[in-house]
Structures are given as C-alpha cells and as structure tokens.
Amino acid sequence: MESITFEEIYKAWKSEKALFVKESSMATYTMLAEKHLLPVFRNATEISEADGQALIIQMMERGLSHKTAEDAIIVLRMIIRFADKRNWWRMRPWDLKYPPRRSKPGLTVLSPQTQRQLMKYLSAHYSLRNLGIQICLNTGIRIGEICGLRWSDINLQERTISISRTVSRVYSQGEDGERRSAIIIGTPKTESSFRVIPISGKLAKLLESPMRHSDKDNYVLSNKSQPVEPRSYREHFNRLLRELGLPHINFHSLRHTFATRCIESHCDVKTVSSILGHSDVSTTLNVYVHPNMEHKRKCIDQMLRALDRDDSSR
Numbered sequence: 001m002e003s004i005t006f007e008e009i010y011k012a013w014k015s016e017k018a019l020f021v022k023e024s025s026m027a028t029y030t031m032l033a034e035k036h037l038l039p040v041f042r043n044a045t046e047i048s049e050a051d052g053q054a055l056i057i058q059m060m061e062r063g064l065s066h067k068t069a070e071d072a073i074i075v076l077r078m079i080i081r082f083a084d085k086r087n088w089w090r091m092r093p094w095d096l097k098y099p100p101r102r103s104k105p106g107l108t109v110l111s112p113q114t115q116r117q118l119m120k121y122l123s124a125h126y127s128l129r130n131l132g133i134q135i136c137l138n139t140g141i142r143i144g145e146i147c148g149l150r151w152s153d154i155n156l157q158e159r160t161i162s163i164s165r166t167v168s169r170v171y172s173q174g175e176d177g178e179r180r181s182a183i184i185i186g187t188p189k190t191e192s193s194f195r196v197i198p199i200s201g202k203l204a205k206l207l208e209s210p211m212r213h214s215d216k217d218n219y220v221l222s223n224k225s226q227p228v229e230p231r232s233y234r235e236h237f238n239r240l241l242r243e244l245g246l247p248h249i250n251f252h253s254l255r256h257t258f259a260t261r262c263i264e265s266h267c268d269v270k271t272v273s274s275i276l277g278h279s280d281v282s283t284t285l286n287v288y289v290h291p292n293m294e295h296k297r298k299c300i301d302q303m304l305r306a307l308d309r310d311d312s313s314r
Contacts, residue, residue: 004088006041006079013082024184027170029075036072037079047080049094056098066101107287108253109260114246121244123206129228129236131206132221133254135161138203140258140276143230143251144168145193148185152216159204161197163188163277167227183229193277259288 010033018026040055041047052073059069073096084091110118119137122130132146139161141149148165155162166188171181188194199207214223221228237251255276262272273284 003045004083006044006047007038009083009088010038010079012086013079016082017078022186022189024168024170024186025189027184028071029078031171032068032072032075033079036068037076041076046089047076049092049096052076052094052096056096060099066098069098107256107260108249110249110253110257112261115257115261118244118246121240128210128221128223129233130240131210132233133237133240134203134206135199135220136251136254137258138200139197140255140262141197142166142255143233145188147219147221147227147230147233149220150216151211151214151218151220154199154207154211154220156204156207156211159199159201161199163193163195163197166193167230169229169231183227185227188277190277190279192274192279195274195277197275256288259284263288 014026014030014033017029021029036055036059040058041051044051055076056069056073059072060066077094080089080091083089115137119134122134132149135141135149136143136146141161141163144166145163147167149161149163150165153162153164154160164187166186168184168186169181170184210220210223218224219227221233234251238248241248259272259276262275263269269284269289270281272288273281276284278284
C-alpha cells in the first residue's frame with residue numbers, strides 16, 4: 001500500500017464527496033474534519049482503533065458533546081472507507097466506546113398560559129416577523145423553513161402551506177485557516193421534510209391581507225427577493241421575549257410547543273409526525289410522548305377490566 005497521509009486522503013475525499021451531497025452537509029463534514037480530525041491526524045499514514053478511541057476521550061475531556069464526538073467519528077470512518085476503496089489504507093472493524101451520556105435537559109415548552117400571552121401580543125403587534133412566529137406556533141415548522149417560506153408556498157383557497165425550501169448559514173474553513181460562512185437556500189434535508197401542512201381558518205385570515213399586497217415570489221418574513229437569515233430571526237425572537245418579560249427559550253421551542261399541544265389534544269401520533277416532517281414516527285414518540293403516572297394507571301385499569309370481561313363471559 002502507498003504511504004499516503006491522512007491530509008492527502010482528506011483532500012481527495014473532500015473533492016469527490018462534494019459532488020454527491022448537499023452543500024450544507026458538506027460544510028458540516030469539512031468543519032468537523034478540519035476542526036477535530038486534521039489537527040490530530042494530519043500526517044498520519046495509518047489510524048488504528050486505539051487512535052479513534054483516544055480521539056473520543058480527548059474530545060469529551062474538552063467538554064464537547066457526545067453528538068460532536070460521534071459525528072467526528074462518522075466523518076473519520078467515511079474518509080478511511082474512501083482510502084480503503086483506493087487501496088491507500090485498510091479499513092478494519094472498530095469497536096469504539098463512548099463515556100456515559102450526561103442526562104439531557106427536558107424539552108423547553110411554553111405553558112398554555114404563556115403561549116396564549118405570546119399569541120395575543122403577536123396579534124396586537126402586527127409585523128411580518130411576528131406573523132412568522134404565529135405560523136411556527138400553528139404549524140411546528142423549523143426556523144430554516146419559515147425563513148425559506150415564500151408567499152407562493154401558501155394556498156389560501158386550500159388552506160395549506162407547502163414546505164420545500166430551507167435557509168441556513170453554513171460554515172467552512174479555508175486553506176488559510178480562516179473561518180468563513182455563507183447563506184444557503186436549499187431543499188429540506190430529508191424526503192419527509194417536503195410536506196404540505198393544513199392551516200387553520202384563523203391563520204389563513206391573518207395571511208389574507210399581506211398576501212394580497214405582496215409579490216408571490218417574495219419571502220414571507222422579508223417580503224423581498226432575499227430571505228431573512230435564521231440568525232437574524234433568532235435575534236428578533238429573543239428581543240420579543242425580553243420585551244414581554246418572558247423567560248428565554250430557543251426558537252426551536254416553538255416547534256416543541258406545537259407538537260406538545262397536539263399530543264396533549266390526543267392527536268394521532270402518526271399525523272403529528274407527518275406534520276412535523278419526521279422521517280420515522282418513532283422520533284415523534286421518543287421526543288414528545290411520555291406517559292405520566294395517570295396514563296399508566298389508566299392503561300393498567302383498562303387491561304384488568306378487559307380481563308374481567310373475558311373471565312365473566314365464560
């Protein structure tokens with residue numbers, strides 16, 4: 001086998017991989033590689049399981065999350081697999097271990113009272129950006145999706161919103177080591193994220209007037225041909241929370257709040273999953289459906305009543 005360094009393999013892999021994945025995904029891969037892999041393995045001509053394990057320990061000791069470490073290892077495996085196919089390096093099975101995860105904080109969800117307070121304020125203080133928050137609370141769409149929403153995606157006659165676009169800021173590191181970023185307007189990451197969401201009559205009524213006076217190709221939040229970027233929209237949301245004296249929550253909590261309200265209203269989980277654009281209903285179940293003690297008690301009582309009925313019918 002040739003004596004070829006990890007950096008040389010990485011550059012060849014990067015050139016080829018960029019042809020087959022979305023620009024935003026490629027930006028994530030390169031950032032992980034250039035921030036976590038190249039500084040450690042740049043001149044390596046072989047990487048062993050022990051080296052991979054040492055990288056995990058090192059990253060965790062630096063206070064990085066499990067996900068960051070896991071994602072870095074995924075990219076490392078992709079690069080080594082690429083080298084193996086070209087007979088530059090040999091890919092061997094690895095059995096890597098991760099330290100125990102710290103317990104995750106619970107989801108941040110607006111209480112019904114706080115949600116009503118926020119929605120009342122948004123209705124009384126009209127602006128396109130405030131309208132966007134109302135859309136998110138009514139549909140559970142992501143921040144990149146609301147930033148990418150155009151007036152042409154809204155059908156008031158059918159009362160639907162179509163999600164087929166997302167806006168994101170991606171970061172990369174140049175050859176000179178400088179960190180750069182760019183706004184990317186692309187398609188949703190997964191097939192299930194392309195979806196059509198029904199909207200209520202109340203939300204449709206809120207959308208009527210601005211739609212009547214807007215170019216259908218403009219973005220909803222800006223009413224211009226260029227979108228509002230997610231970072232700027234997060235800042236608007238944070239200012240709004242401060243103005244209302246509400247506790248700080250991240251923008252994604254609007255999505256959690258929508259999903260939680262649906263589940264609390266006994267909506268069918270499969271339907272909620274479809275509205276959210278989850279690729280697997282198990283994601284919705286794992287994230288949002290957590291039976292409390294009352295639900296568990298009812299379940300057991302229901303099972304015992306059914307058992308008693310079966311017994312008495314004999």
